[in-house]
Amino acid sequence: MSVVGAGGAGSNIVSWIKTKGITGGKLIAINTDAAHLGITKADRRILIGPKLTNGRGCGGYAEKGMQATRESLSEVIKEVHGSNIVFLCAGLGGGTGTGAVQILADEIKRATGALVVGVVTLPFAVERYRYTMAKEALANLQRSCDTVVAIDNNRLTRVAGNLPLQQALGVANELVGQFIKGTTETITTASLINIDFADLTAIMEGRGLAAIGVGYNDGIDRIEQSTRMALDTQLLDVKDMSMAHGALVHVTGGDDITLEEVTRAGELVTRSLPKDVRIVWGARVDPTMKGKARVMVVLTGVESTFGEVKEVAAPIVAEKRRRYFGVF
Ligand SMILES: Nc1nc2c(ncn2[C@@H]2O[C@H](COP(=O)(O)OP(=O)(O)OP(=O)(O)O)[C@@H](O)[C@H]2O)c(=O)[nH]1
Ligand SMILES: [Mg+2]
Incomplete structure:
Protein backbone atom coordinates (compact mmCIF):
# COMPACT_ATOMS: atom_id res chain seq x y z
CA MET A 1 0.00 0.00 0.00
CA SER A 2 1.32 3.45 -0.91
CA VAL A 3 0.27 7.02 -0.31
CA VAL A 4 1.37 9.66 -2.81
CA GLY A 5 0.90 13.25 -1.67
CA ALA A 6 1.31 15.76 -4.50
CA GLY A 7 1.91 19.50 -4.19
CA GLY A 8 1.70 21.59 -1.02
CA ALA A 9 -1.55 20.22 0.41
CA GLY A 10 -0.76 16.60 -0.58
CA SER A 11 2.65 16.83 1.06
CA ASN A 12 1.15 18.31 4.23
CA ILE A 13 -1.22 15.35 4.43
CA VAL A 14 1.69 12.93 4.04
CA SER A 15 3.60 14.81 6.77
CA TRP A 16 0.60 14.47 9.10
CA ILE A 17 0.46 10.68 8.54
CA LYS A 18 4.24 10.33 8.91
CA THR A 19 4.13 12.16 12.24
CA LYS A 20 1.34 9.90 13.54
CA GLY A 21 2.96 6.79 12.05
CA ILE A 22 1.34 4.24 9.76
CA THR A 23 1.74 0.48 9.73
CA GLY A 24 1.90 -1.19 6.34
CA GLY A 25 1.92 1.90 4.13
CA LYS A 26 4.70 3.68 2.27
CA LEU A 27 4.55 7.48 2.30
CA ILE A 28 5.72 9.31 -0.81
CA ALA A 29 5.69 13.09 -1.20
CA ILE A 30 6.14 14.69 -4.60
CA ASN A 31 6.39 18.39 -5.33
CA THR A 32 7.84 20.90 -7.78
CA ASP A 33 8.56 23.16 -4.82
CA ALA A 34 11.98 22.18 -3.41
CA ALA A 35 11.71 24.36 -0.31
CA HIS A 36 8.39 22.86 0.71
CA LEU A 37 9.66 19.36 -0.04
CA GLY A 38 12.55 20.08 2.32
CA ILE A 39 10.18 20.51 5.28
CA THR A 40 7.94 17.57 4.31
CA LYS A 41 8.06 14.35 6.37
CA ALA A 42 7.82 11.22 4.25
CA ASP A 43 9.49 7.87 3.55
CA ARG A 44 10.45 9.11 0.12
CA ARG A 45 10.50 12.65 -1.28
CA ILE A 46 10.66 13.30 -5.00
CA LEU A 47 11.27 16.68 -6.62
CA ILE A 48 9.29 16.38 -9.85
CA GLY A 49 9.93 18.35 -13.03
CA PRO A 50 13.26 19.85 -11.89
CA LYS A 51 14.17 20.80 -15.47
CA LEU A 52 10.83 22.50 -16.06
CA THR A 53 10.37 24.40 -12.81
CA ASN A 54 13.83 24.55 -11.23
CA GLY A 55 12.32 23.52 -7.92
CA ARG A 56 10.23 26.69 -7.76
CA GLY A 57 6.65 25.36 -7.92
CA CYS A 58 4.00 25.68 -10.63
CA GLY A 59 2.41 28.98 -9.60
CA GLY A 60 -1.12 27.63 -9.90
CA TYR A 61 -0.81 26.26 -13.43
CA ALA A 62 -2.12 22.69 -13.54
CA GLU A 63 -0.81 22.24 -17.07
CA LYS A 64 2.68 22.84 -15.72
CA GLY A 65 2.02 20.33 -12.93
CA MET A 66 1.12 17.76 -15.58
CA GLN A 67 4.30 18.40 -17.54
CA ALA A 68 6.44 18.21 -14.40
CA THR A 69 4.85 14.87 -13.54
CA ARG A 70 5.54 13.51 -17.01
CA GLU A 71 9.17 14.55 -16.67
CA SER A 72 9.58 12.50 -13.48
CA LEU A 73 6.99 9.80 -14.12
CA SER A 74 9.29 6.77 -14.06
CA GLU A 75 10.70 7.77 -10.68
CA VAL A 76 7.23 7.96 -9.15
CA ILE A 77 5.99 4.74 -10.76
CA LYS A 78 9.05 2.89 -9.49
CA GLU A 79 8.16 3.85 -5.91
CA VAL A 80 4.58 2.57 -6.06
CA HIS A 81 5.36 -0.71 -7.81
CA GLY A 82 4.16 -3.72 -5.86
CA SER A 83 1.41 -1.81 -4.01
CA ASN A 84 -2.10 -3.19 -4.30
CA ILE A 85 -3.67 0.09 -3.21
CA VAL A 86 -2.40 3.57 -4.04
CA PHE A 87 -3.90 6.64 -2.39
CA LEU A 88 -3.35 9.85 -4.37
CA CYS A 89 -3.71 13.03 -2.29
CA ALA A 90 -3.83 16.66 -3.32
CA GLY A 91 -5.60 19.92 -2.67
CA LEU A 92 -7.26 20.65 -6.01
CA GLY A 93 -6.92 24.23 -7.18
CA GLY A 94 -3.13 24.66 -7.31
CA GLY A 95 -0.71 23.73 -10.08
CA THR A 96 1.42 20.83 -8.89
CA GLY A 97 -1.10 18.68 -7.03
CA THR A 98 -3.95 19.26 -9.46
CA GLY A 99 -1.77 18.45 -12.46
CA ALA A 100 0.09 15.53 -10.91
CA VAL A 101 -2.88 13.49 -9.70
CA GLN A 102 -4.59 13.70 -13.09
CA ILE A 103 -1.55 12.18 -14.80
CA LEU A 104 -0.72 9.71 -12.04
CA ALA A 105 -4.20 8.22 -11.73
CA ASP A 106 -4.03 6.95 -15.30
CA GLU A 107 -0.36 6.04 -15.35
CA ILE A 108 -0.30 4.19 -12.02
CA LYS A 109 -3.39 2.23 -12.96
CA ARG A 110 -1.84 1.29 -16.27
CA ALA A 111 1.61 0.42 -14.90
CA THR A 112 0.65 -1.43 -11.70
CA GLY A 113 -3.03 -2.39 -11.91
CA ALA A 114 -3.40 -1.18 -8.30
CA LEU A 115 -6.67 0.02 -6.84
CA VAL A 116 -6.26 3.79 -7.20
CA VAL A 117 -8.10 5.91 -4.66
CA GLY A 118 -7.91 9.68 -5.06
CA VAL A 119 -8.35 11.75 -1.90
CA VAL A 120 -8.71 15.44 -2.72
CA THR A 121 -9.92 18.68 -1.22
CA LEU A 122 -11.93 21.18 -3.27
CA PRO A 123 -11.19 24.91 -3.04
CA PHE A 124 -13.42 27.59 -1.61
CA ALA A 125 -15.99 28.99 -4.02
CA VAL A 126 -14.43 32.45 -3.68
CA GLU A 127 -11.23 31.11 -5.26
CA ARG A 128 -12.90 31.56 -8.63
CA TYR A 129 -10.20 30.44 -11.04
CA ARG A 130 -9.03 27.63 -8.75
CA TYR A 131 -12.61 26.48 -8.38
CA THR A 132 -13.11 26.11 -12.14
CA MET A 133 -9.82 24.26 -12.52
CA ALA A 134 -10.67 21.96 -9.63
CA LYS A 135 -14.03 21.12 -11.15
CA GLU A 136 -12.39 20.04 -14.38
CA ALA A 137 -9.73 18.03 -12.51
CA LEU A 138 -12.37 16.30 -10.40
CA ALA A 139 -14.26 15.22 -13.52
CA ASN A 140 -11.04 13.78 -14.98
CA LEU A 141 -10.16 12.00 -11.75
CA GLN A 142 -13.57 10.39 -11.59
CA ARG A 143 -12.84 8.81 -14.92
CA SER A 144 -9.34 7.56 -14.10
CA CYS A 145 -9.36 6.67 -10.38
CA ASP A 146 -11.35 3.77 -9.00
CA THR A 147 -12.80 6.09 -6.41
CA VAL A 148 -12.23 9.75 -5.63
CA VAL A 149 -12.97 10.76 -2.06
CA ALA A 150 -13.63 14.49 -2.22
CA ILE A 151 -13.75 16.91 0.68
CA ASP A 152 -15.25 20.28 -0.09
CA ASN A 153 -13.53 23.05 1.86
CA ASN A 154 -16.80 24.99 1.70
CA ARG A 155 -18.51 22.28 3.74
CA LEU A 156 -15.54 21.79 5.99
CA THR A 157 -15.84 25.31 7.35
CA ARG A 158 -19.47 24.62 8.18
CA VAL A 159 -18.47 21.56 10.20
CA ALA A 160 -15.19 22.80 11.66
CA GLY A 161 -16.76 26.10 12.67
CA ASN A 162 -15.37 29.52 12.05
CA LEU A 163 -11.69 28.64 12.13
CA PRO A 164 -8.92 30.73 10.60
CA LEU A 165 -8.03 29.38 7.15
CA GLN A 166 -4.76 27.76 8.14
CA GLN A 167 -6.44 25.87 10.97
CA ALA A 168 -9.35 24.80 8.76
CA LEU A 169 -6.86 23.37 6.26
CA GLY A 170 -5.18 21.59 9.16
CA VAL A 171 -8.52 19.97 9.99
CA ALA A 172 -8.78 18.79 6.37
CA ASN A 173 -5.27 17.32 6.50
CA GLU A 174 -6.08 15.46 9.68
CA LEU A 175 -9.33 14.15 8.25
CA VAL A 176 -7.72 12.86 5.09
CA GLY A 177 -4.82 11.46 7.11
CA GLN A 178 -7.15 9.62 9.45
CA PHE A 179 -9.10 8.15 6.57
CA ILE A 180 -5.95 6.79 4.91
CA LYS A 181 -4.31 5.60 8.12
CA GLY A 182 -7.51 4.00 9.41
CA THR A 183 -8.32 2.21 6.17
CA THR A 184 -4.76 1.01 5.62
CA GLU A 185 -4.22 -0.32 9.12
CA THR A 186 -7.59 -2.06 9.25
CA ILE A 187 -6.34 -4.07 6.30
CA THR A 188 -2.67 -4.51 7.13
CA THR A 189 -2.69 -5.09 10.89
CA ALA A 190 -4.74 -7.24 13.26
CA SER A 191 -7.69 -5.09 14.29
CA LEU A 192 -10.83 -5.54 16.34
CA ILE A 193 -12.63 -6.05 13.05
CA ASN A 194 -10.50 -6.29 9.93
CA ILE A 195 -11.45 -5.12 6.48
CA ASP A 196 -9.99 -7.27 3.76
CA PHE A 197 -8.68 -6.05 0.48
CA ALA A 198 -11.43 -7.82 -1.48
CA ASP A 199 -14.14 -6.04 0.53
CA LEU A 200 -12.55 -2.67 0.00
CA THR A 201 -12.13 -3.36 -3.71
CA ALA A 202 -15.78 -4.36 -3.98
CA ILE A 203 -17.04 -0.98 -2.80
CA MET A 204 -14.32 1.17 -4.36
CA GLU A 205 -13.53 -0.35 -7.74
CA GLY A 206 -14.86 1.74 -10.61
CA ARG A 207 -17.13 3.71 -8.31
N1 LIG B 1 -6.24 20.35 2.72
C1 LIG B 1 -5.33 21.27 2.52
N2 LIG B 1 -5.50 22.14 1.54
C2 LIG B 1 -4.55 23.07 1.32
C3 LIG B 1 -3.37 23.13 2.12
N3 LIG B 1 -2.61 24.14 1.65
C4 LIG B 1 -3.28 24.68 0.62
N4 LIG B 1 -4.46 24.03 0.39
C5 LIG B 1 -5.46 24.27 -0.65
O1 LIG B 1 -5.18 23.36 -1.72
C6 LIG B 1 -5.21 24.03 -2.98
C7 LIG B 1 -3.89 23.79 -3.69
O2 LIG B 1 -2.84 24.41 -2.98
P1 LIG B 1 -1.38 23.79 -2.93
O3 LIG B 1 -1.45 22.34 -2.57
O4 LIG B 1 -0.58 24.67 -2.07
O5 LIG B 1 -0.94 23.91 -4.45
P2 LIG B 1 0.19 23.06 -5.20
O6 LIG B 1 -0.39 21.75 -5.60
O7 LIG B 1 1.41 23.03 -4.37
O8 LIG B 1 0.39 23.88 -6.53
P3 LIG B 1 1.48 25.04 -6.89
O9 LIG B 1 1.96 25.62 -5.60
O10 LIG B 1 0.70 25.99 -7.75
O11 LIG B 1 2.55 24.36 -7.64
C8 LIG B 1 -5.51 25.49 -2.71
O12 LIG B 1 -6.83 25.78 -3.16
C9 LIG B 1 -5.35 25.69 -1.21
O13 LIG B 1 -6.34 26.52 -0.68
C10 LIG B 1 -3.21 22.19 3.18
O14 LIG B 1 -2.25 22.17 3.95
N5 LIG B 1 -4.23 21.29 3.31
MG1 LIG C 1 2.93 24.51 -4.09
Whole structure:
Protein backbone atom coordinates (compact mmCIF):
# COMPACT_ATOMS: atom_id res chain seq x y z
CA MET A 1 0.00 0.00 0.00
CA SER A 2 1.32 3.45 -0.91
CA VAL A 3 0.27 7.02 -0.31
CA VAL A 4 1.37 9.66 -2.81
CA GLY A 5 0.90 13.25 -1.67
CA ALA A 6 1.31 15.76 -4.50
CA GLY A 7 1.91 19.50 -4.19
CA GLY A 8 1.70 21.59 -1.02
CA ALA A 9 -1.55 20.22 0.41
CA GLY A 10 -0.76 16.60 -0.58
CA SER A 11 2.65 16.83 1.06
CA ASN A 12 1.15 18.31 4.23
CA ILE A 13 -1.22 15.35 4.43
CA VAL A 14 1.69 12.93 4.04
CA SER A 15 3.60 14.81 6.77
CA TRP A 16 0.60 14.47 9.10
CA ILE A 17 0.46 10.68 8.54
CA LYS A 18 4.24 10.33 8.91
CA THR A 19 4.13 12.16 12.24
CA LYS A 20 1.34 9.90 13.54
CA GLY A 21 2.96 6.79 12.05
CA ILE A 22 1.34 4.24 9.76
CA THR A 23 1.74 0.48 9.73
CA GLY A 24 1.90 -1.19 6.34
CA GLY A 25 1.92 1.90 4.13
CA LYS A 26 4.70 3.68 2.27
CA LEU A 27 4.55 7.48 2.30
CA ILE A 28 5.72 9.31 -0.81
CA ALA A 29 5.69 13.09 -1.20
CA ILE A 30 6.14 14.69 -4.60
CA ASN A 31 6.39 18.39 -5.33
CA THR A 32 7.84 20.90 -7.78
CA ASP A 33 8.56 23.16 -4.82
CA ALA A 34 11.98 22.18 -3.41
CA ALA A 35 11.71 24.36 -0.31
CA HIS A 36 8.39 22.86 0.71
CA LEU A 37 9.66 19.36 -0.04
CA GLY A 38 12.55 20.08 2.32
CA ILE A 39 10.18 20.51 5.28
CA THR A 40 7.94 17.57 4.31
CA LYS A 41 8.06 14.35 6.37
CA ALA A 42 7.82 11.22 4.25
CA ASP A 43 9.49 7.87 3.55
CA ARG A 44 10.45 9.11 0.12
CA ARG A 45 10.50 12.65 -1.28
CA ILE A 46 10.66 13.30 -5.00
CA LEU A 47 11.27 16.68 -6.62
CA ILE A 48 9.29 16.38 -9.85
CA GLY A 49 9.93 18.35 -13.03
CA PRO A 50 13.26 19.85 -11.89
CA LYS A 51 14.17 20.80 -15.47
CA LEU A 52 10.83 22.50 -16.06
CA THR A 53 10.37 24.40 -12.81
CA ASN A 54 13.83 24.55 -11.23
CA GLY A 55 12.32 23.52 -7.92
CA ARG A 56 10.23 26.69 -7.76
CA GLY A 57 6.65 25.36 -7.92
CA CYS A 58 4.00 25.68 -10.63
CA GLY A 59 2.41 28.98 -9.60
CA GLY A 60 -1.12 27.63 -9.90
CA TYR A 61 -0.81 26.26 -13.43
CA ALA A 62 -2.12 22.69 -13.54
CA GLU A 63 -0.81 22.24 -17.07
CA LYS A 64 2.68 22.84 -15.72
CA GLY A 65 2.02 20.33 -12.93
CA MET A 66 1.12 17.76 -15.58
CA GLN A 67 4.30 18.40 -17.54
CA ALA A 68 6.44 18.21 -14.40
CA THR A 69 4.85 14.87 -13.54
CA ARG A 70 5.54 13.51 -17.01
CA GLU A 71 9.17 14.55 -16.67
CA SER A 72 9.58 12.50 -13.48
CA LEU A 73 6.99 9.80 -14.12
CA SER A 74 9.29 6.77 -14.06
CA GLU A 75 10.70 7.77 -10.68
CA VAL A 76 7.23 7.96 -9.15
CA ILE A 77 5.99 4.74 -10.76
CA LYS A 78 9.05 2.89 -9.49
CA GLU A 79 8.16 3.85 -5.91
CA VAL A 80 4.58 2.57 -6.06
CA HIS A 81 5.36 -0.71 -7.81
CA GLY A 82 4.16 -3.72 -5.86
CA SER A 83 1.41 -1.81 -4.01
CA ASN A 84 -2.10 -3.19 -4.30
CA ILE A 85 -3.67 0.09 -3.21
CA VAL A 86 -2.40 3.57 -4.04
CA PHE A 87 -3.90 6.64 -2.39
CA LEU A 88 -3.35 9.85 -4.37
CA CYS A 89 -3.71 13.03 -2.29
CA ALA A 90 -3.83 16.66 -3.32
CA GLY A 91 -5.60 19.92 -2.67
CA LEU A 92 -7.26 20.65 -6.01
CA GLY A 93 -6.92 24.23 -7.18
CA GLY A 94 -3.13 24.66 -7.31
CA GLY A 95 -0.71 23.73 -10.08
CA THR A 96 1.42 20.83 -8.89
CA GLY A 97 -1.10 18.68 -7.03
CA THR A 98 -3.95 19.26 -9.46
CA GLY A 99 -1.77 18.45 -12.46
CA ALA A 100 0.09 15.53 -10.91
CA VAL A 101 -2.88 13.49 -9.70
CA GLN A 102 -4.59 13.70 -13.09
CA ILE A 103 -1.55 12.18 -14.80
CA LEU A 104 -0.72 9.71 -12.04
CA ALA A 105 -4.20 8.22 -11.73
CA ASP A 106 -4.03 6.95 -15.30
CA GLU A 107 -0.36 6.04 -15.35
CA ILE A 108 -0.30 4.19 -12.02
CA LYS A 109 -3.39 2.23 -12.96
CA ARG A 110 -1.84 1.29 -16.27
CA ALA A 111 1.61 0.42 -14.90
CA THR A 112 0.65 -1.43 -11.70
CA GLY A 113 -3.03 -2.39 -11.91
CA ALA A 114 -3.40 -1.18 -8.30
CA LEU A 115 -6.67 0.02 -6.84
CA VAL A 116 -6.26 3.79 -7.20
CA VAL A 117 -8.10 5.91 -4.66
CA GLY A 118 -7.91 9.68 -5.06
CA VAL A 119 -8.35 11.75 -1.90
CA VAL A 120 -8.71 15.44 -2.72
CA THR A 121 -9.92 18.68 -1.22
CA LEU A 122 -11.93 21.18 -3.27
CA PRO A 123 -11.19 24.91 -3.04
CA PHE A 124 -13.42 27.59 -1.61
CA ALA A 125 -15.99 28.99 -4.02
CA VAL A 126 -14.43 32.45 -3.68
CA GLU A 127 -11.23 31.11 -5.26
CA ARG A 128 -12.90 31.56 -8.63
CA TYR A 129 -10.20 30.44 -11.04
CA ARG A 130 -9.03 27.63 -8.75
CA TYR A 131 -12.61 26.48 -8.38
CA THR A 132 -13.11 26.11 -12.14
CA MET A 133 -9.82 24.26 -12.52
CA ALA A 134 -10.67 21.96 -9.63
CA LYS A 135 -14.03 21.12 -11.15
CA GLU A 136 -12.39 20.04 -14.38
CA ALA A 137 -9.73 18.03 -12.51
CA LEU A 138 -12.37 16.30 -10.40
CA ALA A 139 -14.26 15.22 -13.52
CA ASN A 140 -11.04 13.78 -14.98
CA LEU A 141 -10.16 12.00 -11.75
CA GLN A 142 -13.57 10.39 -11.59
CA ARG A 143 -12.84 8.81 -14.92
CA SER A 144 -9.34 7.56 -14.10
CA CYS A 145 -9.36 6.67 -10.38
CA ASP A 146 -11.35 3.77 -9.00
CA THR A 147 -12.80 6.09 -6.41
CA VAL A 148 -12.23 9.75 -5.63
CA VAL A 149 -12.97 10.76 -2.06
CA ALA A 150 -13.63 14.49 -2.22
CA ILE A 151 -13.75 16.91 0.68
CA ASP A 152 -15.25 20.28 -0.09
CA ASN A 153 -13.53 23.05 1.86
CA ASN A 154 -16.80 24.99 1.70
CA ARG A 155 -18.51 22.28 3.74
CA LEU A 156 -15.54 21.79 5.99
CA THR A 157 -15.84 25.31 7.35
CA ARG A 158 -19.47 24.62 8.18
CA VAL A 159 -18.47 21.56 10.20
CA ALA A 160 -15.19 22.80 11.66
CA GLY A 161 -16.76 26.10 12.67
CA ASN A 162 -15.37 29.52 12.05
CA LEU A 163 -11.69 28.64 12.13
CA PRO A 164 -8.92 30.73 10.60
CA LEU A 165 -8.03 29.38 7.15
CA GLN A 166 -4.76 27.76 8.14
CA GLN A 167 -6.44 25.87 10.97
CA ALA A 168 -9.35 24.80 8.76
CA LEU A 169 -6.86 23.37 6.26
CA GLY A 170 -5.18 21.59 9.16
CA VAL A 171 -8.52 19.97 9.99
CA ALA A 172 -8.78 18.79 6.37
CA ASN A 173 -5.27 17.32 6.50
CA GLU A 174 -6.08 15.46 9.68
CA LEU A 175 -9.33 14.15 8.25
CA VAL A 176 -7.72 12.86 5.09
CA GLY A 177 -4.82 11.46 7.11
CA GLN A 178 -7.15 9.62 9.45
CA PHE A 179 -9.10 8.15 6.57
CA ILE A 180 -5.95 6.79 4.91
CA LYS A 181 -4.31 5.60 8.12
CA GLY A 182 -7.51 4.00 9.41
CA THR A 183 -8.32 2.21 6.17
CA THR A 184 -4.76 1.01 5.62
CA GLU A 185 -4.22 -0.32 9.12
CA THR A 186 -7.59 -2.06 9.25
CA ILE A 187 -6.34 -4.07 6.30
CA THR A 188 -2.67 -4.51 7.13
CA THR A 189 -2.69 -5.09 10.89
CA ALA A 190 -4.74 -7.24 13.26
CA SER A 191 -7.69 -5.09 14.29
CA LEU A 192 -10.83 -5.54 16.34
CA ILE A 193 -12.63 -6.05 13.05
CA ASN A 194 -10.50 -6.29 9.93
CA ILE A 195 -11.45 -5.12 6.48
CA ASP A 196 -9.99 -7.27 3.76
CA PHE A 197 -8.68 -6.05 0.48
CA ALA A 198 -11.43 -7.82 -1.48
CA ASP A 199 -14.14 -6.04 0.53
CA LEU A 200 -12.55 -2.67 0.00
CA THR A 201 -12.13 -3.36 -3.71
CA ALA A 202 -15.78 -4.36 -3.98
CA ILE A 203 -17.04 -0.98 -2.80
CA MET A 204 -14.32 1.17 -4.36
CA GLU A 205 -13.53 -0.35 -7.74
CA GLY A 206 -14.86 1.74 -10.61
CA ARG A 207 -17.13 3.71 -8.31
CA GLY A 208 -16.49 7.34 -9.27
CA LEU A 209 -17.02 9.88 -6.54
CA ALA A 210 -17.15 9.29 -2.78
CA ALA A 211 -18.13 11.48 0.17
CA ILE A 212 -16.84 11.20 3.70
CA GLY A 213 -18.25 12.15 7.08
CA VAL A 214 -16.71 11.87 10.52
CA GLY A 215 -18.30 11.89 13.96
CA TYR A 216 -16.68 11.98 17.37
CA ASN A 217 -18.17 11.62 20.83
CA ASP A 218 -17.22 10.68 24.37
CA GLY A 219 -20.67 10.36 25.93
CA ILE A 220 -22.40 7.23 27.15
CA ASP A 221 -24.00 6.80 23.72
CA ARG A 222 -20.75 7.63 21.95
CA ILE A 223 -21.40 5.21 19.09
CA GLU A 224 -24.90 6.44 18.22
CA GLN A 225 -23.87 10.08 18.44
CA SER A 226 -20.72 9.62 16.39
CA THR A 227 -22.44 7.55 13.70
CA ARG A 228 -25.28 10.04 13.32
CA MET A 229 -22.85 12.89 13.06
CA ALA A 230 -20.79 11.05 10.46
CA LEU A 231 -23.86 10.41 8.32
CA ASP A 232 -25.23 13.89 8.76
CA THR A 233 -22.09 15.89 8.11
CA GLN A 234 -20.83 14.49 4.82
CA LEU A 235 -18.10 16.83 3.63
CA LEU A 236 -19.34 16.94 0.07
CA ASP A 237 -22.73 18.09 -1.19
CA VAL A 238 -24.15 14.81 -2.36
CA LYS A 239 -27.12 14.85 -4.72
CA ASP A 240 -28.83 11.77 -3.39
CA MET A 241 -27.31 9.61 -0.67
CA SER A 242 -29.71 6.79 -1.40
CA MET A 243 -27.99 6.37 -4.77
CA ALA A 244 -24.68 5.35 -3.12
CA HIS A 245 -23.27 2.00 -4.26
CA GLY A 246 -21.30 1.24 -1.15
CA ALA A 247 -20.41 2.42 2.31
CA LEU A 248 -17.26 2.01 4.36
CA VAL A 249 -17.79 2.36 8.09
CA HIS A 250 -14.70 2.69 10.25
CA VAL A 251 -14.83 2.82 14.03
CA THR A 252 -11.98 3.78 16.36
CA GLY A 253 -12.35 3.59 20.10
CA GLY A 254 -10.40 3.07 23.32
CA ASP A 255 -9.64 -0.41 24.61
CA ASP A 256 -13.00 -0.27 26.40
CA ILE A 257 -14.91 -0.39 23.12
CA THR A 258 -17.05 -3.52 22.69
CA LEU A 259 -17.86 -5.57 19.62
CA GLU A 260 -21.50 -4.88 20.29
CA GLU A 261 -20.92 -1.13 20.02
CA VAL A 262 -19.06 -1.54 16.76
CA THR A 263 -21.84 -3.70 15.36
CA ARG A 264 -24.33 -1.03 16.35
CA ALA A 265 -22.48 1.54 14.24
CA GLY A 266 -22.72 -0.79 11.25
CA GLU A 267 -26.42 -1.38 11.90
CA LEU A 268 -27.17 2.33 12.15
CA VAL A 269 -25.59 2.93 8.77
CA THR A 270 -27.34 -0.11 7.29
CA ARG A 271 -30.71 1.19 8.48
CA SER A 272 -30.06 4.62 7.01
CA LEU A 273 -29.32 3.42 3.49
CA PRO A 274 -31.33 1.40 0.96
CA LYS A 275 -31.01 -2.39 1.24
CA ASP A 276 -28.90 -2.92 -1.87
CA VAL A 277 -26.03 -0.69 -0.71
CA ARG A 278 -23.03 -2.85 0.11
CA ILE A 279 -21.60 -2.00 3.51
CA VAL A 280 -18.12 -2.88 4.73
CA TRP A 281 -17.01 -2.16 8.26
CA GLY A 282 -13.92 -2.33 10.36
CA ALA A 283 -12.78 -1.26 13.80
CA ARG A 284 -9.54 -0.46 15.53
CA VAL A 285 -8.57 0.12 19.11
CA ASP A 286 -6.54 3.21 19.92
CA PRO A 287 -5.45 3.11 23.58
CA THR A 288 -5.38 6.91 23.74
CA MET A 289 -9.13 7.02 23.07
CA LYS A 290 -10.49 5.52 26.27
CA GLY A 291 -14.16 6.43 26.71
CA LYS A 292 -14.29 7.95 23.25
CA ALA A 293 -15.33 6.85 19.77
CA ARG A 294 -14.73 8.14 16.27
CA VAL A 295 -16.85 6.91 13.38
CA MET A 296 -16.05 7.54 9.75
CA VAL A 297 -18.57 6.86 6.99
CA VAL A 298 -17.49 6.89 3.35
CA LEU A 299 -20.24 6.69 0.75
CA THR A 300 -19.04 5.54 -2.67
CA GLY A 301 -20.61 5.94 -6.09
CA VAL A 302 -22.35 9.21 -5.30
CA GLU A 303 -22.97 12.28 -7.43
CA SER A 304 -22.10 15.73 -6.20
CA THR A 305 -23.61 19.14 -6.70
CA PHE A 306 -20.11 20.67 -6.49
CA GLY A 307 -19.90 23.49 -9.01
CA GLU A 308 -23.62 23.46 -9.79
CA VAL A 309 -26.14 26.15 -9.01
CA LYS A 310 -26.99 25.40 -5.40
CA GLU A 311 -30.62 26.65 -5.57
CA VAL A 312 -31.57 23.76 -7.81
CA ALA A 313 -29.81 21.05 -5.85
CA ALA A 314 -30.58 22.00 -2.27
CA PRO A 315 -34.29 21.02 -2.07
CA ILE A 316 -33.57 17.57 -3.54
CA VAL A 317 -30.91 16.88 -0.94
CA ALA A 318 -33.11 18.13 1.88
CA GLU A 319 -36.03 16.00 0.78
CA LYS A 320 -33.97 12.81 0.44
CA ARG A 321 -32.36 13.43 3.78
CA ARG A 322 -35.73 13.64 5.44
CA ARG A 323 -36.77 10.39 3.84
CA TYR A 324 -33.65 8.34 4.54
CA PHE A 325 -32.45 10.01 7.66
CA GLY A 326 -35.86 10.45 9.22
CA VAL A 327 -34.74 8.24 12.08
CA PHE A 328 -32.37 10.97 13.10
N1 LIG B 1 -6.24 20.35 2.72
C1 LIG B 1 -5.33 21.27 2.52
N2 LIG B 1 -5.50 22.14 1.54
C2 LIG B 1 -4.55 23.07 1.32
C3 LIG B 1 -3.37 23.13 2.12
N3 LIG B 1 -2.61 24.14 1.65
C4 LIG B 1 -3.28 24.68 0.62
N4 LIG B 1 -4.46 24.03 0.39
C5 LIG B 1 -5.46 24.27 -0.65
O1 LIG B 1 -5.18 23.36 -1.72
C6 LIG B 1 -5.21 24.03 -2.98
C7 LIG B 1 -3.89 23.79 -3.69
O2 LIG B 1 -2.84 24.41 -2.98
P1 LIG B 1 -1.38 23.79 -2.93
O3 LIG B 1 -1.45 22.34 -2.57
O4 LIG B 1 -0.58 24.67 -2.07
O5 LIG B 1 -0.94 23.91 -4.45
P2 LIG B 1 0.19 23.06 -5.20
O6 LIG B 1 -0.39 21.75 -5.60
O7 LIG B 1 1.41 23.03 -4.37
O8 LIG B 1 0.39 23.88 -6.53
P3 LIG B 1 1.48 25.04 -6.89
O9 LIG B 1 1.96 25.62 -5.60
O10 LIG B 1 0.70 25.99 -7.75
O11 LIG B 1 2.55 24.36 -7.64
C8 LIG B 1 -5.51 25.49 -2.71
O12 LIG B 1 -6.83 25.78 -3.16
C9 LIG B 1 -5.35 25.69 -1.21
O13 LIG B 1 -6.34 26.52 -0.68
C10 LIG B 1 -3.21 22.19 3.18
O14 LIG B 1 -2.25 22.17 3.95
N5 LIG B 1 -4.23 21.29 3.31
MG1 LIG C 1 2.93 24.51 -4.09
